[in-house]
Amino acid sequence: MANLRTPGPIPLDDEILESLGTQMINHRGPEYKDLLFKTTEGLKKVFATKNDVYIITGSGTAAMEAAVVNTLSPGDKAINATVGVFGNRFGVICERYGVNLTTLEFPFGTDIDIAKLRACIEENPDVKAVMITHNETSTGVTNNIRVAAEVIKGEYDKLVLVDGISSVCSIPIETDVWDLDVVATASQKGWMLPPGLAFISFSDRAWQAHAESTMPRFYLDMAEYKRYFEIGQPPFTPSISCMFALSTALDRIEQEGLGSLYERHATIGQFTRDSIRGLGLDIFPEREEIASNTCTAVSIPDGVDGGALVTKMRTEHNVILAGGQAGLSGKIFRIGHMGLTSHSDIQETVDALKVVLPQVGFTKYR
Ligand SMILES: *Cc1c(COP(=O)(O)O)cnc(C)c1O
Secondary structure (H helix, E strand, C coil), rough: CEEECCCCCCCCCCCHHHHCCCCCCCCCHHHHHHHHHHHHHHHHHHCCCCCCCEEEEEHHHHHHHHHHHHCCCCCCCEEEEEEEEEHHHHHHHHHHCCCCEEEEECCCCCCCCCCHHHHHHHHHHCEEEEEEEEEECCEEEEHHHHHHHHHHCCCCCCCCEEEECCCCCCCCCCCCCCCEEEEECCCCCCCCCCCEEEEEEEHHHHHHHHHHCCCCCCCCCCCHHHHHCCCCCCCCCCCCCHHHHHHHHHHHHHHHHHHHHHHHHHHHHHHHHHHHHHHHEEECCCCCCHHHHHHCEEECCCCCHHHHHHHHHHHHHCEEEECCCCCHCCCCEEECCCCCCCHHHHHHHHHHHHHHHHHHCCCCCC
């Protein structure tokens, strides 16, 4: 079996794979109602929220799009604070829908500079919302969104829309305590699940924005999700198989406890970074304390052929790494360690890197 180290999807274990094979049920019947209510309760615990949480059949980007189309109107002003490729995607979604966007861009490998964020809101006092990414998977950087939200919401009272796709269920997040209006995440990241489901939390404040929003929407209209949830149904045919697996995963998360789950991610993240440095490589994020505990981005040193490295890791060692996206292509590779990643998964990756690196031009072993 391949050692799939992409930052989503992640390998699934037998219990989850078995749940996926459960026979179909009527999604408008009583069994589904129980499944929907039970899983929604479980999701709320992970989001740490009393707000509404909805399950969308779709990938994480569907939830990002839902965040935008349910709270903003064409012509509304908003700020997109981006530190990478996924942050940029939030901006593209806004622009496609006619949002009047100010882009607050930070260099790849850095996090949101809070002083610059504050200054940007000062300069644009009439923005309605600010978009932020909790964990930027393309650069392996985690933003301190608690502090960002204190500024956006606490000081300026703007809507906070969060891409938590690769953080929720892996890196601590407190939706209510931090006053986050919309948080989006997806099943194939930290949830130990296959791709197919997106989860989104929606605050009272987000609902007020929804009431004023004139954005066109149909499949992603949260009002439909709310209306149907009241009768214990999804608005559209859900991925019933993924829902069974979600129920299993949530039971396990409850058993393990969020504290232990977060600690496990922190430990594996640290172990990955230490092992990478042990090889003589450097992590891409500019500071250790902003390095992600779900995905490690590693700088490809001068003289090393990054494409060949990723290919050799796959063809000769059965380890599937992710390359860099967009402008980071050839500059970094990434190791995913969310969900059920074990130390031996990482050790195997590091051992293979040790063999492959000198074959692709690396000379500087520590
Ligand atoms: C994976 C990811 C996305 C995209 O999610 P899809 O499920 O591929 O649509 C967006 N943002 C972040 C931070 C991600 O990690």
